[in-house]
Amino acid sequence: MENQETETLARIHEQVSQNPVVLYMKGTPQMPSCGFSSRTAEALVQTGEKFAFVNVLADPMIFEFLPKYQDWPTFPQLYIGGELQGGCDITLELAESGELKKMMADANAQATQDA
Template sequence: MDTQQLEKETLEKIDQIVKNNPVVIFMKGTPQMPSCGFSARAAQALIDTGENFGFVNVLADPAVFEFLPKYQDWPTFPQIYIDGELVGGCDITLELAESGELKKMMAEANAKHAQQDA
């Protein structure tokens, strides 16, 4: 498969993950076994809300690792998406967590998706 085809298919896959998960973090490692400090702090902020979220270990999928920065023109990991929108990376997520906004945003996104699935 050529690079352009791989990029197209990978960006479509990322798009489906973002659209099908009310809250998802693309991170290095997993929430239980993060592979970088930024991913660890961002995942912990999500865990601390008590809300459900999905995750993608970008280290386990070289194509996602390579092409995710092009998806929303965000060059670094982790990337957190809530209700289909890029929230940002570690710093923004920690600021939202401190203000209480993160839990609210996650709860609203989870409730909205639960209603759509019902």
């Protein structure tokens, strides 16, 4: 079991590092499986910025071990520029203030420069 945890946490780290914006959610942006994931994904879509997502329901190991990655117990989880931003409430607050679009645009631009 410990091996699975180590491998899964390494995979999560890789996803967070390689994607400027990544949302861990229940379902997909097109077919969310919970209200919190739905509202969070919609806020990201509304920015017009690109983002990656991982359906935690389709990957039981990520579902189990993601809460340990940054000690955040719930889904969804939004990472921008490798940093955990938070879940639904925080994402919606960032969207309302206009910060979300700026943060996503900055992270995407930085990734393009680094490529």
